Amino acid sequence: MRVLIAWCLSILAAPLWADTVWLNNGDRLSGEIILLDGGKLALKTRYAGQVLIDWKDIDTLSSDKPLLVRRSGFDNERSERLAAAGAGMVRVQGEREYTLPLAQIKRLVPPRPLLEDRLWEGNLDAKLDMKRNENDVDEWKLKGNTRVEHGRWRHLLSGELEREIKNDRKVEDNWELEYDLDRFLTEHWFWRAGVQQGEDEFEIVDRQRIVGTGPGYRFWDDELGRFDLIGQFNRVRLESDVADLAFNTTSLELDYKRLLWGTRLEFYANAQLQIPHIEEIDYVLDSEFGLRYRLNQWRGCCCCMSSISWRPRVRGFLTDIT
Structure with a gap:
């Protein structure tokens, strides 16, 4: 037997x-x-x-x-x-x-259903923090991104959701969603169009929308990593209970990833610098970098990638508002 x-x-x-x-x-x-x-x-x-x-x-x-x-x-x-x-x-x-x-x-x-030549990859990070002392704090956060490439087209979707409750009172509640569409003109040059929207219940600006377009250059994108550099012209709209503000910005975005240590350890860096075309705001910087250990991996197949990651995140802006 x-x-x-x-x-x-x-x-x-x-x-x-x-x-x-x-x-x-x-x-x-x-x-x-x-x-x-x-x-x-x-x-x-x-x-x-x-x-x-x-x-x-x-x-x-x-x-x-x-x-x-x-x-x-x-x-x-x-x-x-x-x-x-x-x-x-x-x-x-x-x-x-x-x-x-x-x-x-x-x-x-290997050919895939629907879009035979597609390449698909992505990450999903989850955070849960519970504290029980003089203050009871429950915090959870989900963040993920995925990209699908087929032929001359590349689709990028990313999202983030965060919520925190302190002593039975909600103190943090925000979400952000972004979609970008790339059309490759050559093996390296591409044109990007994207839209981004986010809401934050506890900030002065409780809603923002960004629509942008511009050229990008792919230095490499293979099994060991990728490096993209994108320049865009954007239209930004900020909404609050006090007033709404709409203005234009010019941005430069970096997307870098490299596999290390037998392809298990991954170093990554993402950064976006925006220069608003108004006097009240000098610049807006949103960046993160870190290391991710890949428990399993995939590229070009329909399954999941789990990871344990560490990353500092930097968000900053400089204003001349008096």
């Missing part, structure tokens, strides 16, 4: 580990191809988890599952399977069959 069960499990698991990679030094690795992007091939193995292989170190490879093959630009061609060929070559089998140099392949990704 044990032999029969083991044989059945091996039959069921076989399709998950049907990909093979041959290296230039003669080594051979078996596993499941997760993604090729940024010159790195992510291969999930039984014996070492997910490993990253430099694309230039691969001699040839094979895969029995469908993959989207991108050579240049943003167009993909679907292959039903890849077969090993000569040194530095691979045999693509699909609607048509041909041999392709590995150096011409820029991305490999």
